[in-house]
Amino acid sequence: MTRMTKKRILIANGVNLDLLGRREPDIYGTTTLASLEDELRKINPALAKAFGLDPAELNFYQTNHEGQFLDKISEGWDGAVINPGAWTHTSLALADRLAGLKLPFAEVHLSNIAKREAFRQHSYSAPFAVGVCFGFGSASYICGLSGLYAWIAKQS
Ligand code: DQA
Secondary structure, three states, rough: OOOOOEEEEEEEEEOOHHHHOOOOHHHOOOOHHHHHHHHHHHHHHHHHHHOOOOOOEEEEEEEOOOHHHHHHOOOOEEEEEEEEOOOOOOHHHHHHHHHHOOOEEEEEEEOOHHHOOOOHHHOOOOHOOOOOEOOOOOOHHHHHHHHHHHHHEEEE
16 A cells, blocks of 8 residues: 655745744733644644644744745745735735645635735735634634644545
């Protein structure tokens, strides 16, 4: 019997998300990026199981450099959970890249961008996402990863 190769999912955080836990905690909470990543690692097998899938290999990445972000999301992942930070609202380059890549991704935001400043209410990247989760704090990433598993399960 041939074994399916493990799916590879990228969890990509963009600009300023390295400051999580210290940065405006009233908006973004007190969870650090490292503990958010630990939470995801721990819950990953249960999420995959809920959709009848083997747990994917999770690969975590954060950068404050837009070009590096674009290169990382282009490495042929089976799927991605992406929080582009402020690039969400500013980057045509990211939007063009996501339009060109065949990358199934969930866009996530810790804060509820729909109730924040007007400039945060538009996302250049969201139209290319499978779906979007925001406003749940670090649980937005759990929502994003679940959505991605649901999408993967539907393909098989
Ligand atoms: C954010 C929302 C963005 O507007 C902001 O620029 C961020 C974080 C969020 O996760 O809530 O850096 O993406």
